[in-house]
Amino acid sequence: MLRFFHQLASPKYFYNLSGRLIPWIAVACVGFLLVGLYDGLVDAPTDYQQGDSYRIIFIHVPAAWMSLFIYMVMAGAGAIGLIWHMKLAEVMVVSCAPIGAAFTFLALVTGSIWGKPMWGTWWVWDARLTSELILLFLYLGIMALNNAVEDKRTAARATSILAIVGVVNIPIIHYSVEWWNTLHQGPTVTKFDAPSIDTQMLIPLLVMAVAFKLYFVLSLLMRARVEVLQRERNTQWVRELAEQQT
Amino acid sequence: MSSSSPAAALDAENLTCIRDDRTLFSGLSFRVESGQALVVSGRNGSGKTTLLRTLSGMRMPDEGAIRWCGDDIYRLGSDYNASTAYVGHRDGNKLDLTPLENLAFVRSLGDPHPDLQPAQALATVDLAGFEDVATRNLSAGQQRRLALARLLITRAPLWILDEPFTSLDTHGIAIVEELAHNHLVNGGMLVVTSHHMVNLDSSAVIHLNLSA
Amino acid sequence: MSTAPLSHAFLILFKRDLTLAYRKRAEIVNPLLFFVLVTAMFPLGIGADPAQLRDIGPGIIWVAALLAALLSLETIFRSDFEDGSLEQLLLCPHPLSILMLAKVAAHWVTTGLPLLLVAPLLAVLLDLPEEARSTLLITLALGTPVLSLVGTIGVALTVGLRRGGMILSLLVLPLYVPVLIFAASAVTTAGAGLPVSAHLFLLTALLALAVSLSPAATAAALRISLS
Numbered sequence: 035m036l037r038f039f040h041q042l043a044s045p046k047y048f049y050n051l052s053g054r055l056i057p058w059i060a061v062a063c064v065g066f067l068l069v070g071l072y073d074g075l076v077d078a079p080t081d082y083q084q085g086d087s088y089r090i091i092f093i094h095v096p097a098a099w100m101s102l103f104i105y106m107v108m109a110g111a112g113a114i115g116l117i118w119h120m121k122l123a124e125v126m127v128v129s130c131a132p133i134g135a136a137f138t139f140l141a142l143v144t145g146s147i148w149g150k151p152m153w154g155t156w157w158v159w160d161a162r163l164t165s166e167l168i169l170l171f172l173y174l175g176i177m178a179l180n181n182a183v184e185d186k187r188t189a190a191r192a193t194s195i196l197a198i199v200g201v202v203n204i205p206i207i208h209y210s211v212e213w214w215n216t217l218h219q220g221p222t223v224t225k226f227d228a229p230s231i232d233t234q235m236l237i238p239l240l241v242m243a244v245a246f247k248l249y250f251v252l253s254l255l256m257r258a259r260v261e262v263l264q265r266e267r268n269t270q271w272v273r274e275l276a277e278q279q280t
Numbered sequence: 281m282s283s284s285s286p287a288a289a290l291d292a293e294n295l296t297c298i299r300d301d302r303t304l305f306s307g308l309s310f311r312v313e314s315g316q317a318l319v320v321s322g323r324n325g326s327g328k329t330t331l332l333r334t335l336s337g338m339r340m341p342d343e344g345a346i347r348w349c350g351d352d353i354y355r356l357g358s359d360y361n362a363s364t365a366y367v368g369h370r371d372g373n374k375l376d377l378t379p380l381e382n383l384a385f386v387r388s389l390g391d392p393h394p395d396l397q398p399a400q401a402l403a404t405v406d407l408a409g410f411e412d413v414a415t416r417n418l419s420a421g422q423q424r425r426l427a428l429a430r431l432l433i434t435r436a437p438l439w440i441l442d443e444p445f446t447s448l449d450t451h452g453i454a455i456v457e458e459l460a461h462n463h464l465v466n467g468g469m470l471v472v473t474s475h476h477m478v479n480l481d482s483s484a485v486i487h488l489n490l491s492a
Numbered sequence: 493m494s495t496a497p498l499s500h501a502f503l504i505l506f507k508r509d510l511t512l513a514y515r516k517r518a519e520i521v522n523p524l525l526f527f528v529l530v531t532a533m534f535p536l537g538i539g540a541d542p543a544q545l546r547d548i549g550p551g552i553i554w555v556a557a558l559l560a561a562l563l564s565l566e567t568i569f570r571s572d573f574e575d576g577s578l579e580q581l582l583l584c585p586h587p588l589s590i591l592m593l594a595k596v597a598a599h600w601v602t603t604g605l606p607l608l609l610v611a612p613l614l615a616v617l618l619d620l621p622e623e624a625r626s627t628l629l630i631t632l633a634l635g636t637p638v639l640s641l642v643g644t645i646g647v648a649l650t651v652g653l654r655r656g657g658m659i660l661s662l663l664v665l666p667l668y669v670p671v672l673i674f675a676a677s678a679v680t681t682a683g684a685g686l687p688v689s690a691h692l693f694l695l696t697a698l699l700a701l702a703v704s705l706s707p708a709a710t711a712a713a714l715r716i717s718l719s
Contacts, residue, residue, distance in 0.1 A: 370576025
């Protein structure tokens with residue numbers, strides 16, 4: 035097991051392995067996506083209160099799950115990179131941030147689109163939307179820091195620290211925002227969490243969640259491969275690779 | 281730890297440093313023992329400063345290890361820091377403190393030399409009479425000498441000096457060369473980069489050219 | 493080895509930074525002026541209806557305090573970085589986290605504590621109710637150290653950067669959200685005559701958490717930035 039990790043940490047091994055994995059993950063991702071979308075948009079019953087407009091949850095909810103999940107992955111990779119000085123973990127941190135930011139943005143946009151028919155306005159300072167907005171700021175801060183530091187390794191390590199600090203803060207932020215929301219409760223009531231969800235709605239939701247996870251892994255691997263090539267461009271194996279290609 | 285400890289030695293094993301995707305040096309190994317000086321030369325950008333910062337423990341080598349008396353410096357941690365004195369490109373003086381206050385601060389945070397008081401250290405680098413002037417009002421050469429006076433007030437056996445002669449006149453250079461000479465005679469160690477010829481007893485000097 | 497004990501190292505650096513601040517005491521006023529000015533902009537921007545000001549006063553004062561803390565924080569390592577004494581701190585034989593705690597403490601005493609002195613004045617300007625004024629001071633006393641401690645991590649991450657200031661606020665402001673929420677709502681709640689002990693306990697908990705975790709994070713960040 036330990037040897038496997040050691041091998042995996044070698045950029046060349048990672049590059050070759052991920053190259054073989056990517057097509058399979060891509061196929062699985064598209065498969066789950068098609069099934070989930072069909073189930074969610076066509077098969078699932080219409081909601082008795084919200085009509086068809088609720089169907090955006092099949093995008094919104096998995097995206098919101100992903101936004102937090104990716105942050106955890108990023109902070110975990112950051113801790114591994116800092117503790118064991120594993121270069122590949124640093125690459126993962128840097129590659130996670132834009133994907134996480136994209137999912138967070140998607141969750142915000144779909145939340146706001148969903149809110150329009152319910153609340154009559156594009157934006158309401160609902161606790162979950164607000165938390166999601168702050169999460170987006172955290173992601174953007176991480177990306178800004180990574181861009182600002184010139185040396186790539188230093189940048190990745192600084193970013194890792196920030197991600198870990200952020201992960202300690204996320205529960206506190208989340209809790210404080212919920213608390214703030216109950217204090218300043220406006221005329222609207224959040225409808226995001228239905229008390230019970232129909233199985234016919236739950237299954238497509240879970241299928242979509244798997245599809246999003248697969249998409250995350252896919253794009254993470256692709257980003258990480260590019261990042262690895264950039265970082266290792268002066269090494270023997272990347273040069274040989276480039277010669278083979280031409 | 282006294283500066284004449286016979287086992288004291290600095291070992292570099294297979295050091296590699298990469299900065300901004302550029303390999304500055306790789307597979308670098310050397311050993312500096314008590315009474316010896318390592319003089320690092322090389323063109324601009326050849327990694328002299330990076331090497332010294334790596335040896336000081338501020339920057340991790342990308343590969344390889346640095347050992348002090350046989351132990352990895354990252355395991356030793358603050359024990360290693362207490363054994364080293366570093367003067368970098370930047371002097372490290374607080375300009376709004378007086379020279380005496382600057383030295384007193386360094387002394388109280390380090391492993392203080394039992395006999396030498398800050399005022400004596402100032403006299404040694406020919407700054408007697410400037411004890412109570414704000415450091416801001418000293419000339420660049422005087423500020424450099426103040427930075428070098430830091431070396432005297434702790435018992436650190438290993439001095440790491442990055443271009444110590446910068447902005448010093450011939451008189452200042454002579455003072456510093458004498459400090460270095462005495463330090464080596466007393467069993468200390470020295471790692472230094474310099475564009476000047478460093479005037480030290482040649483039997484005690486190890487040369488390392490990073491551009492070679 | 494005969495290096496000074498820990499508490500000693502903390503005090504030495506704390507005293508040095510206070511001495512330095514005292515020698516540049518004219519600069520102590522700057523964050524204060526900023527705090528007052530930003531607060532004074534709000535009535536000019538939204539109108540001087542006393543009832544409205546009273547409603548949003550706690551939020552205004554706290555947002556202004558947040559910005560003042562952030563702006564003054566930017567300088568915590570600047571001169572040490574420029575004159576090279578920061579790398580000397582890194583290399584001195586003491587745990588860097590203790591030294592960082594000393595630096596933050598000295599910085600808070602010279603920039604955060606003065607905010608408490610002018611806060612009553614701002615409370616009068618915005619017509620905060622009598623009961624809210626003491627709560628405002630308590631929240632500032634508990635909250636601004638958290639801002640300093642958390643913000644210093646961000647400063648340590650951006651210390652060598654040319655345009656560090658802008659990025660610093662991007663990194664740090666989202667992390668300030670809990671303090672802002674608990675502190676401002678404590679003042680509002682106190683103004684309504686309700687008990688605020690829950691808010692204050694939460695702020696105290698944040699402070700305890702920040703004191704115990706953030707110096708280590710700052711030290712780690714600084715080692716990375718200066719490597």
